Amino acid sequence: MERIIEWIGGCSRRAIAVGFIAALCFGGGAAAAGREEPAVSAKRHVAIVIDDFGNRMDGTEDMLKLPVKITAAVMPFMPTTKEDAELAHKLGHDVIVHMPMEPKSGLKSWLGPGAIMTGMSDDEIRKRVEAAIDNVPHAIGMNNHMGSKATADERVMRVVLTVCKERGLFFLDSRTTWKSVIPKVAAELGVPLVSNEIFLDDVYSEKHIAGQLALVRKFLETHDACVMIGHVGVPGKKTAGVLQRSIPAMQSSIEFVKLKTMVSPLPSDPLILPDA
């Protein structure tokens, strides 16, 4: 148990730099590739993705009881993987596989079971991705847990994304590295892709989380949609609390949508999501 808590904490700590960089880019108007400018009167779309389900971490129930639909990213092979995925699905939320993938640095104990390492053979990677998908009920997509090294490796991502395509899953690039090859490989293979814009709780304080939501609103002044990622675990209750209090006011100008509605359909390969 301690080890599990340690790697969950590690995941969120690793997000600090990414969130910081994302915040800087938001100030500079970083564009989400391929998105069009919104009509003036249209409500902006926001998808809330919550990572690290699967171990009944702090905030699990609070997140699943938020007044809008979220996307629950569930770790495979964990004590409550199936329970959390089933509950999320029952409550109408989307479920995706939160696939542990090798980071550039950090303890392997932060990764959790079934992780994809860059030293593995294609066959081993394929087996692990298939097993993870089979282990998370109702999964309609996948995103990466950590993964700053693996998501920069074309060979590795080609195998991971090939399996996603075969199984009808879209991929959410958590963007834990600016060297991610996921957009390139996903486009080559024709895998539907969506990308994270901002980490909500890379610093564990309500003030910071509220500040990240302010960045989301700022981003939506020039973009029609935004994906944001929060976590159960160490910051879980704080993040859920801030979201619970902020969502009603945000709904005057924002429509909270399921992540799958933001996945770009492919012109030559229309997106057909499995009816999970």
Ligand SMILES: [Zn+2]
């Ligand atoms: Zn994670």
